[in-house]
Amino acid sequence: MVRQAGTSQASKARPGHRRVALWTRDYVRLPGIPDEYIAQDGAPREVWTRFFEAFAALTPADIERRFGAADRHLREAGVTYRAPGEAADKLWPLSHLPLLIGDAEWQELCAAIVQRAELLELVLNDLYGEGRLVAEGAVPAAAIAGSAEYLRSVCGVKPPGGRYLNLYAADIGRGPDGGWWVLNDRTQAPSGAGYALENRLVLSRAFASLYKSMNVERVAPFFEAFRESLRASADRDEPRIGLLTPGQFSETYFEHATLARYLGFLLVEGDDLAVSGDRIHIRTVAGLKRLDVLLRRVDSNFLDPLELDAHSELGVPGLIDVIRKKGVVVANMPGSGVMEARALLGFLPSLSRRFFSQELKIPHIATWWCGQKSAREQVLSRLDDFAIEGAYVRGVPGFPGNGPVLASELSPSERDRLKTAIEHRGLDFVGQELVRLSTTPVWDNGHITPRPFVLRVFAAATQDGWTVMPGGFCRIADQLDARAVSMGDGTRAADVWVVSDKAVSTTTLLPASDSVRIRRVAGVLPSRAADNLFWLGRYLERAEATLRLVRALGLQRDHSRAATSQHSVDRIVRLLVAWGAASSGARSQTARIATEALQAADKFGSALSLIRSARRTAASLRERLSPDAWQVITEMEARLSEEVHDDDGVVSAAELTLRELATFSGLSQENMNRAAGWRFLDMGRRAERAINTARLARQFAYEEAGDEDLDILLTLVDCQITYRSRYLVAPLLAPVRDLVILDPYNPRSVAFQVSALNDHIAGLPALNEGGLIERPHRLAVALRATLTTGEAAELDSKSLFALEQDLLTLADAIGSHYFPHGASASRPEKLTGLA
The missing domain is CATH 3.30.1490 (Dna Ligase; domain 1)
Incomplete structure (x- = not known):
């Protein structure tokens, strides 16, 4: 075993050096295993010595505070992953120490990665083109044909944009001689770049001064070059670029959303796309819009059920034919995954000599x-x-x-x-x-200890050649004898710092202001995203209505407040049962019913279930929601998941969650641009609020309702203060009905919601040709006319029920018109606006 070199007595006298000595005193390099901290000669590497000296300038309390800040950011931002075979998301496990690589060593590694990427590109060109490698015996035909990733349907098809590989990645580790070895090639749809970006954002923020003093190379230029290369590969100046994801149940969906948001791409699923002519289009709320470039995170065989895997529901029927017609650039080109086959590894050295007349600069296993x-x-x-x-x-x-x-x-x-x-x-x-992975230092309760790791390095093809990300995606195992590392149990990720001796430039993804055309909207809104925004609004509004009922039910048992009559309690209970929030029960079981309605996970209408539905819906909108909005939703779910033990706990949880719902509403009103996305979110809230208000009015503003029932209604729809400011009498039926149903100035009334829905629908693009008023608009206009001309004295339970049904019809009409599914998804009017 090789231990860290000792420290002089003079250096031990300084607090920083004493801390470094304490951290590293038990650090042991495993026999025969290369290590990042301890070099082959047994001495600490210079880059790590420099790091620990700077790190030791922080006090132990400051270090723990910064570690806590990093963990808190991950938790609040909802940075998650899903281990293979598991259904639940897990919090991203970020190591508190980066992996360090010196600049000189990194430049050698970059040259080797570029050589390997160029070689694989040349091999792919031959395998799908002339086929000379197989014909001349350089590669056995069986080694290619045995791979399911060798796609005969794209043989002879030149990649639109000119490249098979737009993004390449290699998993590497140190070999027995201390040099870097390639463990695996990633040519299908390399993952991890988004997580590498998130790792950098978190750690550079937590240790800002340390990050700056170490002269860490920035990753932004890499992403800028990659984005520009995809833009330049299209056949028009301002292309529309989409990132194709399998959806929110993908193991790495968070990464897809992160990349789409950071690069400014549209996050799309297969159902969002349709073939029309020789082009791919996105289904949007304004009709079909042409898509020029598709960065895919879906494996090749699932891309087109017509020509590849017929069982796939992740792809786009007809996509391969569009590629043949050069109607869309797909990165990486379908079929490029064949180069991941281990069967080909043994032939790469001879292929390198064939194409480059040189040996591979970095060996593989x-x-x-x-x-x-x-x-x-x-x-x-x-x-x-x-x-x-x-x-x-x-x-x-x-x-x-x-x-x-x-x-x-x-x-x-x-x-x-x-x-x-x-x-x-x-x-x-x-x-x-047989190779055991090399090790790197990790922080473990005030000490550092070696753990095996795998580093994934990314290279992007640009107009000026290959560009390598200065850093990468590092996975660290907790088991010392790990032979492979995947993001499962007992694995953490680490940021990767390429450290320079010189100051580095601070580059961002922001181009020069004079080179950007001014825009005031973010671009097209896919129908799926609009659908999810609409339902996010509805789920949150349903949760609010349920919480208000729960609070009212809980308060009736609080004898320090005005008690609610049993007759009114029964009506609240019946509503909760009808909404699927609670099981039916006797009058003596109101405490159980309130608790169920608050947090019963098996009741689809409970507040907890509705918030969870909202969270699942929001998960598919990660690229469109701010971190604050996501945090509010996750905090609501966490609060409602906590067990409550009494009436006070039920009421307190309901009230706190209602405040958080108000916070989310404020964020959406003040922070979201008034584009189509905001409209659909607000339309969902308005439609659901109108439906719930009409239903509550029918239950508590019936013909024989007394002042207690009416008082409950005013509380449930948050109109107590407004009513008291207008009327100096106890609640009366006609004024209450007018305020809750017909008053266009009351932001909680049905009329106000219907007016807002009219404005939203009028502001959305028309899908029908000929200028005819569309069904959602027609229904909304009719409802507004009914409410505008209605009189409180004419309202009764029958008319309130009819109003509720009309509102439900309007909500369904919005869904079927703007979010078509199945066979209706390609109806003729959706073919308008193919720009």
């Missing part, structure tokens, strides 16, 4: 593809010396897990089964040299 007789015999003869992997898939065919299989650790029967499988179908397997 020695790999033997068992599809070749000589390699298969060598693997079988020394089976215990190899790690066996799938040649084309993660893990080993026929064995559980996504990692390598070590024959030496298998039972005799399993070992025989593996050997037989390799003998019978060797092309599905590779043997790789």
Whole structure:
């Protein structure tokens, strides 16, 4: 074992050096394993010495405070991921120490990554083009044909935009000699760049002075170059670029939303896109809009159910044909994932000599593809010396897990089964040299300790060649003997700092002001996003109505306040039961009913269930919601998830959540641009508030209602102060009905909501040709006319019920008109406005 070099007595006298000595006194480099802190000669690397000296200038209390600030930012911003095979999101596990790499070493690594990216691009051009590599025996045909990622449907198709690889990534680690080795190539749809960006934002904010003093290379120029390269690949000056995501249930959906927001791309799913002619279009609330570039995070085989996997619901029918007609640039080109096959690794050194007349600048793990007789015999003869992997898939065919299989650790029967499988179908397997991952320091309760890591480095193809992100995506395992690291249990991420001896420029994604055309709207609004915004507003408004009923029910048991008659209590209970917020129960069970309606997870209409529905809906809008808005929603869910024990707890939780709903409403009113997105969010709130208010009026402003029922209604719709300021008498039926239903000046009345809906619908683009008034607008105008000409004395339970049904019809008409699903999604009027 190799320990850190000692510290002189003079240096130990200084507090900073004493702290460094304390942190590192038990740091041990594992035998035979390269380490980032301790070099091959046993001495600390200079870049880490410099870092710890600067880090030690912070007091222990300040360090903990900054660690806490980083964790709090992750929690409040909702930075999450989903481990493979799991349904629930997890908080992003960020290591508090970065991975450090010196600038000189980084430049050598960049040159090797660029060489590798260029080689893979040349190989892809040949495999899908002339096919000389296979014809001349440089690559066995079986090594290519065995991969499900080799797509025959794009053979002979030149990539629109001119490239197969727009973004390349390599997973790397240090080899036994201390140099960097490639562990895997990522050419399909490389993930992690968005998380790398988020890691940088969090850590550079928590340790701003340290980050600046270390002269860390910025990542913004990389993203700027990548964005510009995609823009330049299109065939018009101001292209529309989309990021294709599998949706919010993807393991890395947060990253997709982060990249879309940071780069200014539209986040789209397959259902958002449609083929018209030889182009791809986005379904928007203004009709179909042409899409020029598609940065995909969906695997190739799922991109087009017509020509690829027919079971896919993630892609766009007809996309491959559009690519043939050069109607859209797709990055990376479908079929590029074939270069991730381990079967090809053993051929890359000779291919490098063929294309470049030079060796690979960075080696990869020695790999033997068992599809070749000589390699298969060598693997079988020394089976215990190899790690066996799938040649084309993660893990080993026929064995559980996504990692390598070590024959030496298998039972005799399993070992025989593996050997037989390799003998019978060797092309599905590779043997790789046994390699343990190198280690890097992590912070562990006031000490540093080594942990295995994998670094993913990204390269973007630009007009000026390949640009490498100065940093990357680092994953760290908690187990010392880890042979592979994925974002599952016991894994954390780390920011990657490329440290320079010189000051670095502070580059951002903001271009020069004179090169940007002024805009006042953010661009098109996909129909799916509009649908989710509309329902986000409805879910939150439903939750508010339920919370007000819960509060009213809880207050009736508080004898220090005015008690509610049992007759009125029964009406509240019936509403909660009818809304699916609580189970039916006896009058003596009001405490249970209030608690259920507040936080019963199995009741679809409870406040907790509605807030969770709102959170799920908001999760698919991450690129459109501010961190503050997301934080409010998550805090409401957390509060309602806490167990309450008495009536006071129920009332308190309801009141606090109502205040947070008011906060969200304020954020949406004051911070969202008055574009189509805001309109649909507000339309959802207005439609749901109008429906709920009409329903509450029908329950508590019926013909025989007394002043107590009317008083409850005024409380539920938050009109007590307004009524008392106008009338110096107890609540009376006609004035209450007028205030709650017909008053256009009352922001809580039905008339006010209907007027707002009319304004919103009138402000949205028309989808029908010929200038005919569309159904949602027609229904809204009719409702406004009814309420404008109505009189309180003429309202009764029957007319209130009819009003409620008309409001429900209007809400449904908005949904079916602007958010079409299924066969109606391509109806003729949606083909207008193809700009």
